[in-house]
Amino acid sequence: MSSEDHIKETDTEARFEFKKEQKSAFQTEKGLTEETIRLISEDKDEPEWMLERRLRALEQYKAMPMPTDWPGQPDLSEVEIDEIVPYIRPDIETRGGAENWDDLPEEIQDTFDKLGIPEAEKKALSGVGAQYESEIVYQNMQEQWEEKGVIFCDMDKAVQEHEEIVKEHFMTKCVPPSDNKFAALHGAIWSGGSFVYVPEDVTVNMPVQAYFRMNSEGMGQFEHTLIIAEEGSEMHYIEGCSAPKYSAFNLHSGGVEVFVGEDAHVQYSTVQNWSKNTYNLNTKRAIVEENGRMEWISGSMGSKATMLYPSTILKGRGASDNHITIAMAGEGQDIDTGAKVYHNAPETKSTIESKSIAKDGGRTNYRGLVHIADGAENSSTAVECDALMFDNESTSDTMPYMEINESKVDVAHEATVGKIGDEDIFYLQSRGLDDDDAKQMIVSGFIEPITEELPIEYAVELNRLVELEMEGSLG
């Protein structure tokens, strides 16, 4: 069965909603203390400098207030760090991820089978990493890439095996823990995630994927992803996330740092389908050198509340950025997402396209910042936000911020909000479609400019998720 068929033939809800027995080899107590952090670091057998960085981040975390004063921001009052279990090491033999799915315990293997990961790996990926709770359990990459010097490994393993390069880049110049409260939290208790290194002039022509699964109730997942693309290299990283729904809240606070070298090109795609009790508070950032190109493609379907604004710092002349964002919020969801771009060099270019859908009392917000520094002449930016609303219980906000310190620029922002056109629905119904199918088709058409940028498997996946969200919910 192909992965596409697999996705089509499996009931999507069943694919994400199943729960496994909560088994672990080691887990910390609830809450966040210096002792917890020492325990995590010890369990991972980390070098001293990493422990120090964790402890410093903990201090910064404690010193920073919870963000509460952003206009219209999601309610985070439920997020009590002392109520979550920050670290759960699943019961597996191999640290740093098995290379063979068969080496994994049956329930973990079954989890990823249901999510369709091994299938996708065979067909369309250069490599796969799979994280279960706090640790990567599977990690593999095709041999041809290894021969070319590409590194794709578990972040914890990278701390041990590629210590110098990690020490230089890990939460130093891209996302320092002082950036925001959740970056500091992440810096203190991060675990798992991927390290990707692409040497000069190597083009990894099939995407590399990481999949993050939370299984336990009341846990926090804090994986860290560090991507370094050297001069002239090219790669596409895809991340998928899901968790079954529990009554207590879960917290996901990932950190992503991307270094795009001169003339390099990195695409980072996310399809986020966290369960609707998950708070998804991430910090993702890329630094782009001369003529480099960064692309962020994000689909946010899941979570109770999301605050995510992937950001790009265009550091070198001629660097460029492209953001594509789809957000969909249903009952009880607050998806506050957008983009940040800093134009710090001449002739830099950015485009941001955002599409959002709010229904059944959900809220979507595009929150974005474009900053053009003095001296970044001949730079241009274009931001386009379109929002679709289904009812007057829902909310659709658009809050862009533009800071322009340079005159030789071309800055444009546009946004529209509207409802589904009655005429469009009427037309489709006159062609024999029922109301639900008509609306679903209009929504698929609305987001198509974005899905067509994704590899086929993910476009299908995203469409399935949208369909699932739409099923039976339309009046």
Add this chain to the structure above:
Amino acid sequence: MSVQVPASISAETVERIAEERDEPEWLLETRLAALEALEDLDLPDVIQTPGNRWTDLESLDFESLVDPLNQADATERSEDTDAVVLPFTEALEEYGDLIEANFGSVLDPQENYLTALSVALFTTGTFVYVPEGVDAEDVTVRAEMNSRSLFSQTLVVTEESSSVTILEGIETGDDVEGERYFSNLVEVAAGENSHVQFGSLQNLDEETYTYALKRGVTDTYATINWIEGNLGSRLTRSDIETDLDGDGSESQIVGAFFGHEDQHFDINARVWHRAENTTADLVTRGVLDDEARSVYEGVQDVGQDAWNTSSYQRENTLMLSDDAEADASPKLIIHNHDTEASHSATVGQVDAEDLFYMESRTIDPITARNMLVEGFFVPVLEEIAVDEFREDLEALVGERLR
């Protein structure tokens, strides 16, 4: 963050202002309540992004700017109109009940620190009242500021099916040493099916800090159109707001600003759609030269019961200098899906091809640029229905370009 209350202001100061003007008890009480609230009130909200506060109101030194008992202005108000147009204080005698009923109904005196300060201390302003069915002649108010600080309070009340156009010009008269503060609060209560156009042209000297908050509330089928031209002052904080409270009501907010040297403009246009079938159109254009800086926030807020809303917003900034800075945040807050809403914002410079074309027609570069800047304001000027106001604005733009 609340601000220190200047030492020069006390209950006695306020009582003295009210007494000198022989004001009714209710107004004195409103003033004293505003004064008392000062210590708990914050300055108006200012946009904050990571590491960047868009306007610095905190550093305004009210201690030295505010001189409550020495306020002076020279204000001319047109007389040949069938609307009632009176200095605020004089109007209290004859229209006391009407003023009491409407004062603060649109704009809460205790909205923020600056409004409370203004209500506690105002000594000038205008009352405009248009009775039912009256289609009034244009009203002009020309004010000169002649003191270190001046607080002005204007109230406009239009009854059913009346209409009026009010044009307000504000300039600096006598020279006063040092920095100044001008505060201008305007409330408009537009009755059913009435039509109000309120234009304001601010060209104060560049040692003045200006705070202007103008807010209108529309009844059913009413229209409030605002036109706001800002050229003067060192720092201008201007908020123009309409509450579309009545079904089928409309508002247009048209703004133009032109900054040079180290001027700072914090321009805000906000509209709340609170009823069915309402329409709003926000259009702002600004030009920045030298080290001038502009900050713009536009808000279109559509409430849950605002069925069949149409709401549009455009903001365009033209940068003439490399040292200028333009910040903008056009916001959409939509709670009803039966809405057609859009906004757009651009920042750019004079189009190089246009310049080249004009130069190829033997127009020298400076004249060509000036013509293009004048042309840039045309979409805003076109929205201004009153010739006199449009010509004044054109003249001020022309003056600045020379």
